[in-house]
Amino acid sequence: MKSTRTERLIRMASRFLVAPSRQISLTGLSEQFQVSKTVISDDVAIIDRSMREEGIGGICVERGRTGGAFLRPRLSREYRRSFLGSIAETLSQDNRILPGMLIHYSDILFNPGFAGPLGYALASDFADREPDVVMTSEVKGIPLAVFTAHALGIPMAVCRFRNRPSDGPAVAVHYPSGRGEVRTMFMGTRFLSAGKKVLIIDDFMRGGSTAAGMLLVAREFKADVVGTGVFIAASEPARKAVSEYSALLRLERGNDGVPMVKVQD
Amino acid sequence: MKSTRTERLIRMASRFLVAPSRQISLTGLSEQFQVSKTVISDDVAIIDRSMREEGIGGICVERGRTGGAFLRPRLSREYRRSFLGSIAETLSQDNRILPGMLIHYSDILFNPGFAGPLGYALASDFADREPDVVMTSEVKGIPLAVFTAHALGIPMAVCRFRNRPSDGPAVAVHYPSGRGEVRTMFMGTRFLSAGKKVLIIDDFMRGGSTAAGMLLVAREFKADVVGTGVFIAASEPARKAVSEYSALLRLERGNDGVPMVKVQD
Numbered sequence: 001m002k003s004t005r006t007e008r009l010i011r012m013a014s015r016f017l018v019a020p021s022r023q024i025s026l027t028g029l030s031e032q033f034q035v036s037k038t039v040i041s042d043d044v045a046i047i048d049r050s051m052r053e054e055g056i057g058g059i060c061v062e063r064g065r066t067g068g069a070f071l072r073p074r075l076s077r078e079y080r081r082s083f084l085g086s087i088a089e090t091l092s093q094d095n096r097i098l099p100g101m102l103i104h105y106s107d108i109l110f111n112p113g114f115a116g117p118l119g120y121a122l123a124s125d126f127a128d129r130e131p132d133v134v135m136t137s138e139v140k141g142i143p144l145a146v147f148t149a150h151a152l153g154i155p156m157a158v159c160r161f162r163n164r165p166s167d168g169p170a171v172a173v174h175y176p177s178g179r180g181e182v183r184t185m186f187m188g189t190r191f192l193s194a195g196k197k198v199l200i201i202d203d204f205m206r207g208g209s210t211a212a213g214m215l216l217v218a219r220e221f222k223a224d225v226v227g228t229g230v231f232i233a234a235s236e237p238a239r240k241a242v243s244e245y246s247a248l249l250r251l252e253r254g255n256d257g258v259p260m261v262k263v264q265d
Numbered sequence: 266m267k268s269t270r271t272e273r274l275i276r277m278a279s280r281f282l283v284a285p286s287r288q289i290s291l292t293g294l295s296e297q298f299q300v301s302k303t304v305i306s307d308d309v310a311i312i313d314r315s316m317r318e319e320g321i322g323g324i325c326v327e328r329g330r331t332g333g334a335f336l337r338p339r340l341s342r343e344y345r346r347s348f349l350g351s352i353a354e355t356l357s358q359d360n361r362i363l364p365g366m367l368i369h370y371s372d373i374l375f376n377p378g379f380a381g382p383l384g385y386a387l388a389s390d391f392a393d394r395e396p397d398v399v400m401t402s403e404v405k406g407i408p409l410a411v412f413t414a415h416a417l418g419i420p421m422a423v424c425r426f427r428n429r430p431s432d433g434p435a436v437a438v439h440y441p442s443g444r445g446e447v448r449t450m451f452m453g454t455r456f457l458s459a460g461k462k463v464l465i466i467d468d469f470m471r472g473g474s475t476a477a478g479m480l481l482v483a484r485e486f487k488a489d490v491v492g493t494g495v496f497i498a499a500s501e502p503a504r505k506a507v508s509e510y511s512a513l514l515r516l517e518r519g520n521d522g523v524p525m526v527k528v529q530d
C-alpha cells in the first residue's frame with residue numbers, strides 16, 4: 001500500500017533517528033514505499049534540512065553501489081551550551097558535595113533524559129574520527145558510553161575489574177592506580193581486535209589512571225585509540241596520566257575552597 | 266521564521282522520538298512554529314498514524330490545562346517476534362556456550378543496536394503499569410535497563426555490590442544468594458523514595474536471588490514493585506526466588522544436553 005508523502009517522510013525520519021549513524025538503503029526505501037529513487041532522494045534532502053534546523057545533525061548520503069544514507073549527529077552549539085550549562089548548575093549545588101573534592105553525579109548519568117543528550121554531545125565531538133567501538137570501564141560510565149555508542153552506531157566494550165565465568169574469556173591488563181598500587185582490568189576477547197579504532201569514554205577523570213589503563217587494554221589488543229572523552233574532569237591534579245582528552249565539564253575549587261562545576265569551552 | 270508544513274512535521278516527530286514517553290507542550294509547539302493549536306493537533310494526528318504504521322507506538326494526547334502529547338512505545342508484534350527470533354538464533358550458536366549452562370551474551374547487551382530495541386520491547390510490555398523508575402543491578406543489565414528507562418521517559422536506579430565515597434550515601438540490604446550465602450546490595454539514597462513505582466529489569470535470571478534482593482531494596486525504601494522483566498531466564502531451576510517475572514528469551518537444555526535459547530511466547 002502506498003502511504004501519503006507526509007507519512008512516508010515521517011516514517012523515514014523516524015528510522016534515521018532511531019538508529020543514528022547507521023546506513024539505511026535508499027533502494028530498500030524506494031522498494032518499500034513504491035516510489036522512485038529520485039523521489040526518495042528528494043525526501044532525504046527535506047529530512048536533512050529539517051534535522052539541521054532542529055539542531056540534531058545532518059543526513060549523509062553515500063553515493064555509489066551501496067547507496068545508503070544515515071544521520072550524522074551534530075548537536076547545535078546553542079543547545080549544547082544551554083544543556084551543559086544547566087547540568088553544571090545542578091551539579092554545583094551544595095547538597096551534591098561529597099567528602100574529598102567529590103560531587104554526586106551518578107543520578108545524572110543514570111537518568112537517560114540527561115545521559116542521552118550527553119552521549120549525543122560526545123558523539124557529535126568524535127564522529128569525524130570514525131571510531132569502530134566505544135570503550136569504557138564499569139560502572140558509572142556505562143550509560144554515557146552506551147548512548148555515545150548508540151549515536152555513533154557502533155558497539156560498546158566495557159573494561160571490568162573482575163572476570164567471572166558468565167563473562168567469558170578475557171585479557172587481563174595491569175596498570176598503576178593514582179596511589180601507586182597496581183590494579184587489574186579485564187576485557188572480553190570478543191569485544192576488541194587488532195586495528196579497531198577505539199573511542200574511550202569515561203564518567204570522571206581525576207589523575208587519569210583509569211583512562212591510562214584503558215589505553216593499555218587497547219594496546220594489548222593492537223587497537224588504535226582515536227580519542228578520549230569524559231563527562232567531568234577535575235582541575236586537580238593538573239597533570240594527568242594521559243596526554244590527550246576532552247571533557248564536557250570541569251570540576252574546580254572555588255575561591256572559598258568549595259567544589260564547583262563549569263562548562264568546558 | 267515559519268517553516269514549511271513538512272519540515273514542521275519532521276521536527277515535531279523527531280522530538281517525540283528523541284524523548285519517548287515525555288510530554289511535549291502543544292501550546293509550546295504552537296508558539297514556536299507560529300501556527301494555531303488546531304493545526305498542531307492535526308499534525309500530531311498525522312504523526313500518530315505514521316508511528317503506528319511504522320510499528321513503534323502511538324502519540325497520546327493529554328487534554329486539559331497541561332495540553333501535552335507524548336510517544337507511548339508499543340513495538341509491533343511482527344517486528345518483536347522477528348527481532349527476538351534473530352537474537353535467540355545468534356545466542357544458540359555453538360561458539361557462545363560457556364561452562365556451567367551459561368552462554369555469552371554481553372556483546373549483545375553492550376551493543377546499542379540490540380540493547381536499544383530490547384529496551385524498547387520491555388518498555389512496550391510495562392508502559393501500562395506506569396513505573397516511576399527502572400531498577401537494575403550492576404553490571405551487564407545496565408544498558409538494557411537504561412534503554413528501557415529511556416523509552417519509558419523515567420530515571421534508572423542501580424543496585425551496587427559495593428559502596429565507595431564517590432557513590433554517596435546508600436542503604437545496604439542483605440539477601441540470600443542461590444548458594445545460601447548472604448550477600449549485600451547498596452542503593453543510593455537519592456534514587457528511590459516511598460511510594461515510587463519500580464520496574465525491575467535484569468539481564469539474566471537463574472534462581473532469581475538477585476531479583477529477590479532488589480525486591481528487598483524496594484521494600485526498604487517503601488517503594489512498590491510494579492513488574493520484573495528480564496532479558497534471558499534459565500529454565501533450570503524451575504522454581505525461582507521471585508514469584509512474578511516475564512522474560513524476553515528462555516535458556517533451555519536441548520535433548521542433547523546442549524544449551525539453546527528460545528523466544529518466550
